[in-house]
Amino acid sequence: MYIYLQALGENVVNDLILSYLIHNGYRESSESFIACTEMNRPAEDLEKMEKRISRFIIVVFRCSRLVEDFWFHVNVIFLACALQT
Numbered sequence: 001m002y003i004y005l006q007a008l009g010e011n012v013v014n015d016l017i018l019s020y021l022i023h024n025g026y027r028e029s030s031e032s033f034i035a036c037t038e039m040n041r042p043a044e045d046l047e048k049m050e051k052r053i054s055r056f057i058i059v060v061f062r063c064s065r066l067v068e069d070f071w072f073h074v075n076v077i078f079l080a081c082a083l084q085t
Contacts, residue, residue: 014039022046025053 014037021030022045
């Protein structure tokens with residue numbers, strides 16, 4: 001694997017690593033990587049990352065609310081069945 005990465009060149013490998021970090025939302029790691037490698041900071045990609053992170057937080061919040069509502073209804077049904085017996 002190392003031989004293949006050497007054949008690609010350092011800039012290509014650095015671009016791949018930075019793309020991975022940005023795509024997966026590792027903002028602090030991507031900023032540290034940019035500083036260590038002295039690469040140019042891709043402003044557009046970092047803005048997209050912020051939007052992705054905020055959307056992810058909204059989705060996680062909504063999913064947690066759905067789970068809470070589901071278990072609430074399960075408990076109501078369970079209590080209603082228990083009271084009938």
